Amino acid sequence: MPTILYEGQDYHCEPGESVLDCLIRQGVSVNYSCKAGACQSCMMVAVEGKPTPASQVGIKETLKAQNHFLICSCVPETDMQVAAPDQAGSRFDTAVLSVDKLSADVVRLRLARPDNYIYLPGQFLNLSNEAGAVRSYSLASVPELDDFLELHIRHVPGGLVSGWVAEKLQAGDTVTISQAAGQCSYLPGRETQPLLLVGTGTGLAPLVGIVRDALRQGHSGPIHLYHGSSTAEGLYLVSELSAMDEANAVFHYHPCVSRGTPPHGVQSGRATDVALADFAQLSGWRVFLCGREDMVKTMQKKSFLAGASIQDIFADPFIDSAGAGAANAV
Numbered sequence: 001m002p003t004i005l006y007e008g009q010d011y012h013c014e015p016g017e018s019v020l021d022c023l024i025r026q027g028v029s030v031n032y033s034c035k036a037g038a039c040q041s042c043m044m045v046a047v048e049g050k051p052t053p054a055s056q057v058g059i060k061e062t063l064k065a066q067n068h069f070l071i072c073s074c075v076p077e078t079d080m081q082v083a084a085p086d087q088a089g090s091r092f093d094t095a096v097l098s099v100d101k102l103s104a105d106v107v108r109l110r111l112a113r114p115d116n117y118i119y120l121p122g123q124f125l126n127l128s129n130e131a132g133a134v135r136s137y138s139l140a141s142v143p144e145l146d147d148f149l150e151l152h153i154r155h156v157p158g159g160l161v162s163g164w165v166a167e168k169l170q171a172g173d174t175v176t177i178s179q180a181a182g183q184c185s186y187l188p189g190r191e192t193q194p195l196l197l198v199g200t201g202t203g204l205a206p207l208v209g210i211v212r213d214a215l216r217q218g219h220s221g222p223i224h225l226y227h228g229s230s231t232a233e234g235l236y237l238v239s240e241l242s243a244m245d246e247a248n249a250v251f252h253y254h255p256c257v258s259r260g261t262p263p264h265g266v267q268s269g270r271a272t273d274v275a276l277a278d279f280a281q282l283s284g285w286r287v288f289l290c291g292r293e294d295m296v297k298t299m300q301k302k303s304f305l306a307g308a309s310i311q312d313i314f315a316d317p318f319i320d321s322a323g324a325g326a327a328n329a330v
């Protein structure tokens, strides 16, 4: 079985075991969060041995060329020597500008945008808490419009990082963030194409960034944003998005609740079902899906079956650490 050399120690892999699982099983403390190749917090460099293709999916070409790979997605075929990537330029300490509530359980965190911090709205960054636990959060801000970074964070009961943000962080504190990553963004071109955006809960954060960016870049095709929650109290930014709908002829905001009687202006049903009832044919559309993993995966399939091209479906499932089986990802 392949052996992993890390920080001068050999670790033997079990059959079919990923590099990450091999290291965790043997008590090594390494960064990880989603364990599904999404959050990129477990990225390492292969000093010897070749990373598998699956472990380099979604990584920037420049990093791929330098043998960076995701240890959660690498079941090694040969012995490897691995090392933590050079952190220079990939981690930023930055100031908390504000922490305020958008709803009973959603917090808006605004951070100072570090110099040379490059990102596209809708990408995500990794935020470390004081104990070094790392979680991914999506960017609702737009670099050309905002001089801060904005995140919407749902306070998960007992959550290591979301609890720390909601209960402890204050304006003036310093936090550590990673570079931005992810493919769920608006790219210019085909500006008359209809856009469908569907999100649940804080899946709204990247979608708000994408809509604002598309409008900023002069997108002229219709833009339909469906935001779903089980109850009306779970919806947030309702008045801001309604005002954007009023102000922009191409933008249409559809808040949806799946339980109880919806208030005026809110549609009844799951956001995915309401969107597909409104638009059964998605041939030629660009689709953005963010939020709960099950919703995103189901809607990905349904959008494809409704005619959207696979290249035109951009998805960011918010895979949580339950999938990772992690008590702490340090």
Ligand SMILES: Cc1cc2nc3c(=O)[nH]c(=O)nc-3n(C[C@H](O)[C@H](O)[C@H](O)COP(=O)(O)OP(=O)(O)OC[C@H]3O[C@@H](n4cnc5c(N)ncnc54)[C@H](O)[C@@H]3O)c2cc1C
Pocket (backbone or CB within 6 Å): 034, 038, 039, 124, 135, 136, 137, 138, 139, 151, 152, 153, 154, 155, 156, 157, 158, 159, 160, 161, 162, 163, 202, 203, 205, 206, 316, 317, 318, 319, 320, 321, 322, 323, 327
């Ligand atoms: C690419 C990506 C982007 C993301 N963007 C956002 C974002 O913009 N906003 C946001 O709020 N979250 C986002 N997430 C989810 C986020 O990274 C964390 O998983 C979440 O905040 C919980 O972390 P925690 O440390 O607070 O909880 P943990 O300490 O990891 O978990 C505590 C307990 O809560 C359970 N749990 C964790 N998450 C959830 C959940 N969502 N619902 C129910 N139970 C849960 C766990 O299973 C565990 O039992 C994103 C995830 C990914 C992969």
